[in-house]
Amino acid sequence: xxxxxxxxxxxxxxxxxxxxxxxxxxxxxxxxxxxxxxxxxxxxxxxxxxxxxxxxxxxxxxxxxxxxxxxxxxxxxxxxxxxxxxxxxxxxxxxxxxxxxxxxxxxxxxxxxxxxxxxxxxxxxxxxxxxxxxxxxxxxxxxxxxxxxxxxxxxxxxxxxxxxxxxxxxxxxxxxxxxxxxxxxxxxxxxxxxxxxxxxxxxxxxxxxxxxxxxxxxxxxxxxxxxxxxxxxxxxxxxxxxxxxxxxxxxxxxxxxxxxxxxxxxxxxxxxxxxxxxxxxxxxxxxxxxxxxxxxxxxxxxxxxxxxxxxxxx
Numbered sequence: 001x002x003x004x005x006x007x008x009x010x011x012x013x014x015x016x017x018x019x020x021x022x023x024x025x026x027x028x029x030x031x032x033x034x035x036x037x038x039x040x041x042x043x044x045x046x047x048x049x050x051x052x053x054x055x056x057x058x059x060x061x062x063x064x065x066x067x068x069x070x071x072x073x074x075x076x077x078x079x080x081x082x083x084x085x086x087x088x089x090x091x092x093x094x095x096x097x098x099x100x101x102x103x104x105x106x107x108x109x110x111x112x113x114x115x116x117x118x119x120x121x122x123x124x125x126x127x128x129x130x131x132x133x134x135x136x137x138x139x140x141x142x143x144x145x146x147x148x149x150x151x152x153x154x155x156x157x158x159x160x161x162x163x164x165x166x167x168x169x170x171x172x173x174x175x176x177x178x179x180x181x182x183x184x185x186x187x188x189x190x191x192x193x194x195x196x197x198x199x200x201x202x203x204x205x206x207x208x209x210x211x212x213x214x215x216x217x218x219x220x221x222x223x224x225x226x227x228x229x230x231x232x233x234x235x236x237x238x239x240x241x242x243x244x245x246x247x248x249x250x251x252x253x254x255x256x257x258x259x260x261x262x263x264x265x266x267x268x269x270x271x272x273x274x275x276x277x278x279x280x281x282x283x284x285x286x287x288x289x290x291x292x293x294x295x296x297x298x299x300x301x302x303x304x305x306x307x308x309x310x311x312x313x314x
Contacts, residue, residue, distance in 0.1 A: 047077055047078060047079045048077075048078050048079065048106040048107065048294065049078075049079040049081065049105045049106050049107075050073070050078055050079070050080050050081070050105060050106060050107040050108070050109060050290060050293060051080075051081045051082075051083060051096075051100040051103075051105050051107070051108050051109070052065075052066065052069050052080060052081070052082050052083070052108075052109040052110075052286075052289075053083050053085065053093055053096050053097070053100075053108070053109070053110045053111075054066060054082060054083070054084050054085070054111075055084070055085055055088030056084045056085055056086040056087070056088060060261055060262070060263070060282075061261070061280070061282050062282075064282035064283040064285075064286065065135065065282045065283070065285055065286035065289075066082055066286060067283055067286065068282065068283035068284060068285065068286025068287035068288075068289075069082075069109065069286035069287065069289055069290050070082075070286075071283075071286075071287055072286070072287040072288075072289075072290035072291050073290050076290065076291065076294050078290060078294065080290065081105075083096055083100075090113065090114055090117050090118075093110060093111075093118075094117070094118070094121055097110065097118075097121050097125070098121065100130075101121070101124060101125050101128060101130060104128070104130075105130060106130065106131065106293075107130065107131040107132070107133065107293040107294075108125060108130060108131070108132050108133070109133045109135060109286075109289045109290070109293070110132070110133070110134060110135070111134070111135055111136050111137070112134045112137055113137075118134075122145060126145070131146070131293045131296065132145040132146065133145070133146040133147075133148055133289040133290075133292065133293050134146070134147050134148070135147075135148050135149065135285050135286075135289055136149055136150075136285065137149050145298065146289070146292050146293060146297050146298055146299070146301065147299065147300040147301065148285050148288050148289045148292065148300075148301045148303065149285065149300070149301075149302060149303065150280040150281065150282075150285070150302070150303050150304075150305055151302035151303060151304050151305065152185075152187035152188045152191070153187045153188070153190055153191040154191060154302070154304055154305075155188050155191060155259070155278045155305050156187070156188040156189060156190060156191020156192035156193070156194070156195065156233070156235075157191040157192065157194065157195045158191075158278075158307065159188070159191070159192050159195075159233040159257040159276075159278075160172070160191070160192040160194075160195030160196050160199075160201070160233075161195065162255075162257055162276055163230075163231035163232075163233065163255060163257060164195075164199060164201060166230055166231050166255045167201060167230050167231060168230060169228065169230075170202075170227075170228035170229055170230030170231075171201075171202035171203055171204055171227065171228065171229060171230065172192070172196060172201060172202070172203040172204075172229075172230070172231045172232070172233065173203070173204055173206060173223070173224075173227070173229045173231070173232045173233070174189050174192055174193070174203055174204070174205045174206070174232075174233050174235065175205075175206050175207075175208060175220065175232065175233070175234045175235060175239050175243060176188070176189050176205060176206070176207050176208075176235045176236070176239065177207070177208060177209075177210050177235065177236045177238060177239050178207050178208065178209050178210075179209065179210070179211070185235035185236050185239070185259075186235075188233070188235040188259070189205060189235055192233050193205075204227070206219070206220065206223060208220070208239060208242070210236075210238045210239065210242070213238075213242055216239075216242055217242060217245065217246050217249075220242070220243065220246045221246055221249075221250060224246075224247075224250065224252065224254070225250075229254055230254065230255070231254065231255045231256075231257075232247075232254055232255070232256045232257070233257045233258075234256065234257070234258040234259065235259060236259055237258070237259050237260040237261060237264070239258075239259075240256070240258030240259055240260050240268075240274065240277065241258075241260070241264075241268075243256060243258065244256060244258070244268060244273040244274055245273075247273075248273060255275050256273075256274050256275050256276075257274075257275065257276045257277070257278075258274050258276070258277045258278070259277060259278045259280075260274070260277045260278075260279065261279065262279050262308070265277040265279060265308050266308065266313060269308060269309065269310055269313055270310075270313065275309065276307060276308070276309045277307075277308050277309075278305040278306070278307055278308075279305060279306040279307075279308055280303075280305050280306075281303050281304070281305055281306055284303050285303055288301055288303065
């Protein structure tokens with residue numbers, strides 16, 4: 001078993017209360033430096049101890065998850081240890097879960113990309129009284145775990161409502177990505193299709209392979225040229241960018257609702273490339289993971305995304 005831990009941070013109540021000012025950190029090293037400046041004033045053995053296992057990519061998504069989890073840990077007097085894994089993989093996640101179980105922690109927060117691969121170790125943890133929170137997976141979990149994820153289905157419903165106001169006789173084009181992101185953007189597709197069916201709105205679904213992006217742009221251009229499209233919902237960030245670039249090249253002003261990260265979305269909306277975009281609320285996912293583990297919650301907690309447009313851009 002590989003036991004190398006890149007960064008391990010222990011956070012306790014007063015220890016890092018300063019972090020609640022909610023700025024995004026450039027690296028976990030900054031957190032380690034900050035935590036070293038404060039003295040532990042509580043007996044750590046008397047506090048619940050949770051482990052959050054994250055990738056060593058430190059994307060904006062994971063920065064916000066970690067920051068939210070830390071804020072909740074400080075508020076609720078929880079010891080939170082963040083373990084960052086280099087070469088993030090299911091095998092290494094399982095290794096670190098085994099280490100956490102052997103350490104008799106009270107709770108583990110982890111991303112679970114393969115339900116089957118984690119079934120055995122989740123059974124092992126729960127059998128020893130360890131609480132499990134699975135994050136970033138908008139799919140029903142088992143009753144033995146807590147599942148905290150963005151509400152992708154709700155995003156689809158809200159996108160349908162936005163595009164409805166622009167429709168006359170045309171249809172809504174729903175563009176989803178094939179491959180690894182298929183499950184999540186299909187949840188968004190299901191949401192908007194259910195909404196459209198309620199209001200008798202015509203729609204079509206197009207699936208694109210983002211590994212062949214130029215082919216995807218050609219596919220989209222040909223479809224737009226041959227159909228009366230009055231609104232588009234792009235169900236992933238990559239598809240949103242591809243769609244915006246294609247519309248720009250065609251000189252078309254078709255209302256576009258997309259999905260993206262906060263900074264790219266702000267720039268695209270300012271440049272009139274995107275009209276609306278959903279931003280997943282990863283801070284709240286981290287926060288609610290700790291909060292609901294503490295409450296011994298089970299089942300699924302879905303977090304509504306933020307909707308960004310020109311009206312709330314700044």
